[in-house]
Amino acid sequence: MRLRSVFSIAMAKAIAFACRLLHKQGVTLAGAMVMKVDPGLFDHLSAQLKRTIVVCGTNGKTTTNNLMAMALRANGHQVVINATGSNMKNGIVSALVLNSKWNGQIQADTATLEVDEASLRHVIDHLHVTDMVLTNLFRDQLDRFGEIDITMDLLLQAVQNHPDIHLIFNSDDVLSTQFALKSKLSYTTFGISKPMHDTNNADMKEGQFCPYCHAKLEYDFYHYAQLGQFHCPNGDFNHFHIDVDLGSLDSIDPLVFTINDVTFHSPLKGFYNVYNHMAVCALLTHYGESLSKFADELPSFQGGFGRLETFHIHGCDILLNLAKNPAGFNQNIDLIANDGSTKDVLIVINDNEQDGIDVSWLWDVDFDRLNQCNVSHYLTAGKRYMDMALRLKYVDIPSTPFDDIHQAISYALHDLGSTKLYILVNYTALYPTSQYLHELERKSA
Ligand SMILES: [Zn+2]
Structure with missing residues (x-):
């Protein structure tokens, strides 16, 4: 050696x-x-x-x-x-x-x-x-x-x-x-x-x-x-x-x-x-x-970070999942559709190099299907939070956009009083979001 x-x-x-x-x-x-x-x-x-x-x-x-x-x-x-x-x-x-x-x-x-x-x-x-x-x-x-x-x-x-x-x-x-x-x-x-x-x-x-x-x-x-x-x-x-x-x-x-x-x-x-x-x-x-x-x-089996990772924070069940392309996103929409309970949805889209700087793929996702999913509020965040809000608007879904992910999560937990929150994130948003939720969970325990 x-x-x-x-x-x-x-x-x-x-x-x-x-x-x-x-x-x-x-x-x-x-x-x-x-x-x-x-x-x-x-x-x-x-x-x-x-x-x-x-x-x-x-x-x-x-x-x-x-x-x-x-x-x-x-x-x-x-x-x-x-x-x-x-x-x-x-x-x-x-x-x-x-x-x-x-x-x-x-x-x-x-x-x-x-x-x-x-x-x-x-x-x-x-x-x-x-x-x-x-x-x-x-x-x-x-x-x-x-x-x-x-x-x-x-x-x-x-x-x-x-x-x-x-x-x-x-x-x-x-x-x-x-x-x-x-x-x-x-x-x-x-x-x-x-x-x-x-x-x-x-x-x-x-x-x-x-x-x-x-x-x-x-x-x-x-x-x-x-x-x-x-x-x-x-x-x-x-x-x-x-x-x-x-x-x-x-x-x-x-x-x-x-x-x-x-x-x-x-x-x-x-x-x-x-x-x-x-x-x-x-x-x-x-x-x-x-x-x-x-x-x-x-x-x-434990799924690993950001793959249907669950958190319990201030009385809210949070489910974090990666959604980085049309096929993955449509599968996430199926998951939300299969969950009959009332929930809120936060979508976080970044456009860093690892995500791909072109976010036009968002137009290939069947977001209109969210209209039948019993969702109370939609929030968007990430560097392309306005693109995401616009994409939802085209299928008649109003959303509240945030340029800061921490503010978006805080709004869901404290202003909306969410009891169930789905957070769908693309690639580079995954790690910071997961870390932040872990930190919140530690503090709220
Ligand atoms: Zn042939």
Whole structure:
């Protein structure tokens, strides 16, 4: 073990510790330091792992990755994970370094790593990736990734020199299916072979045309967005066989469902989250590991920050959730629609670089459906609070705009006397909002 590596590991641990004391996110900083001082340490650590799973896809990465770690630990593995969602190169390096001992020995046999779609090509040559889990491909952060084809190309470039990777993907997603075909990787699919609910066909559809003959694809049914049972009318592009299928769906709040006769009681809710569990089950099935052991642990799962995080402050139940693109937002509107109680809704939209500076995607969200959701008051905040208020105005929803998130929350709690508040935030608004709510909760306890 080189002295330089010992020094790097010590520094990374010190940075992470100091940031924890200060309630700051220090994970990426520790990784950046390591890549500067001792870039070879990344390869040294990753080479010690028997299995490395990368989780990619537009929505559901963090939840799927955290569920994956739980399922693998339940099956007896020692797992290293970038649990906080720091999914670019420095966050991944950090996760491995912070898991290692002072002598550079990693304390895990398996890594499960959420990786940003644009970052995969920068890390894949350093990781010995055995499996890639692709949750879905939706339109997201247009000005950062460009159109969805560009995201798919970035992923294809990343895997092109790694033909041994096994792909786990959602075969209800026409775009993930196209990725599977183009990548030529071996694969295991998950999907839902029967209609589960009355779908509205109004929301965002991607990949509507056959990649071979360009005819419009026909659907027997949709689950949401472009997910469903599709086929080309000319027969040259069809839904793949589903390896891991949903048995029954008994409840969506909270989720209760069966796969291969195993019943899962999840603390999570929302139809979209079923797929995140199924991705994990598909990986377990591929390795012949136990679904029951995963199901046994699942009731104690904690979603991770900003993924349906709940708070209780001054008599108000607050639910914080990430909503960063049209498909994610529409799923959040479903959650609100399924909750029959009276509530208030605060939407926080930033336009920082990581969010995408173009917020025109707000016009692709079906906000008009909020009109039937028993919501008393709407508030908007974040750097684009006026854009959000305008967007709501176009579907006849009046809202109170705030340029300051703290004021918006204070108004809901004290002026409105909210008893239930949904806070939907996009990417860079998530961490500060979560921290602020934790602080309020500590003070009000
Ligand atoms: Zn066709």
